[in-house]
Amino acid sequence: MTPAVEFRGVSVHFGATQALAPLDLSVARGETLALLGPSGSGKSTALKALAGFLRPSAGRVLLDGQDVTDLPPHRRGLGVVVQSYALFPHQRVADNVAFGLKARKTRRADVTRRVGEVLELVGMSEYARRYPRELSGGQQQRVALARALAIRPNVLLLDEPxxxxxxxxxxxxxxELLRLRAELPDTTLIYVTHDQSEALALADRIAVLRDSRLVELGPCEQLYRRPATEFTASFLGAANLIPVELVRADGTVATVRLAGRELSAEPSGTLQPERPVALGVRPHRISVGELGPGTFPALVRGVQWRGSGYRLDLRLTDEICDIRAEVPDGPALPAVGDRVGVSIPDGCPLVGVGG
Known part of the structure; x- marks a missing residue:
């Protein structure tokens, strides 16, 4: 089946600065893809190249198999929602939503009907006569979504909305976006964010970008549970990267050594014998208690209350590394300077470091 969206070797340069390294990526019809990464990673640049706001320095952009690289934004038929919402302050909500339809010279009766449909879809029917300044931020976001959806785009682009x-x-x-996804099953969504919780909640797949390059691409659960790179492990879910020694690996199970003790791990990428490896351990999977058999000694260096529990900053003994643990509230909470026992579960993903 022809992808709804295709990047074929798309790169963007501003003079000597590379804003997006050659990107090869396809998105299926009805799929939601999140472009995830820190500021400056290239995710918004990729979206702007797709929307037509930036001309690629090289490569081609395709929509439903048609090359649109040289088409202006208004001829691509895309819905776009940006961070600032970009509503026209002098126009009422209904007029903002109708803007794209009027630009396409849609009949007045059809404009009125369609504006009513999309305002109903986003729960903003009763605000049709208001101006943007009379709305909350969340309401303005709904209006921006309605305006993007009014033209019935096959592809909806959301840039840090x-x-x-x-x-x-x-x-x-x-x-709200999850509800819209369910009601618009044939619409392809490409969602740019630096917030990993939004990406995990909304996307079918995640493309992780860093320093203008695609680092990793895959289904959300796969990237969260079995990241292939250290960057994905740390950025998507804030995993601790604990240096370990690789004892053996048979493809699906590995044995590693930490502080003289062996643990089983799950290889999640291509491991090279000459490269160091690390366990990716999520903070909530680390147990902290009294030092005893089967635990690793650690020093408590910080305690932060997070409402539902505490975050502990720990230093594994012998200067192995610093780690973070998330623990529930309770009477046995350790204090800064205490020495505790840390339990690390078997089966954590094992990733290569560096390279």
């Missing part, structure tokens, strides 16, 4: 909202509103809007 929730970053200007507070935490509670972001959670509400993630739920």
């Amino acid at each position: 929730l970053s200007a909202l507070d935490a509670a509103l972001r959670e509400d809007m993630v739920a």
Whole structure:
């Protein structure tokens, strides 16, 4: 089946600066792909090249198998929602939503009907006569979504659409986007974010970018549970990377040595004998208690209350490394300077370091 979106060797340069290394990527119809990475990783540049806001320095952009590299944005038929929402302040909500339809010279009756449909879809029907300044940030975001959806795009692009909202509103809007996904099963979504929780909640697959390059691509659960690179392990879920010695590996199970003790691990990438390896251990999988058999000695260096529990900053003895653990509230909470026992579970992903 022809992909809804294809990047074929797409790169972007600003003079001597490489904003996007050659990118080869395809997205299926109805799929939601998250472009995830820190600031400056190239994710927004890729989206702008797809939307037509940037001309690739090399490579081709295809929509439904058609080369659109040289088409202007308004001829690509894409829906776009940006971080600032870009609503027209002098126009009412209904007029903002109707903008794309009027630009396509849609009949007035059809414009009115379609505006009503999409405002109903995003729960904003009663605000049609208001101006953007009379809306909250979450409501403005819904209007921006309605405007993008009004033209019935096959592909909807969202560039950090929730970053200007507070935490509670972001959670509400993630739920709203999930509902929209269910109601628009044939619409392809490409979602740019630096927030890994948004990517995990919304996407079918995640493309992880770093320093303008695609680092890793795969289904959300695969990248979270079995990341192939140290960067993905640490960025997607904030895993601790604990240096270990690789004893043996048979493809599906590996044995590693940490502080003289052997643990089983799950190889998640191509391991090379000459490269160091590390266990990717999520903070919530680390248990902290009294020092005893089967535990690794550690020094408590910091304690932070996080509402539902605590984050502990720990130094594994013998200067192995610093790690973080998430533990529930309780009477046995250690204090800074205490020496504790740390338990690391078997089956954590094993990734290559460096290279």
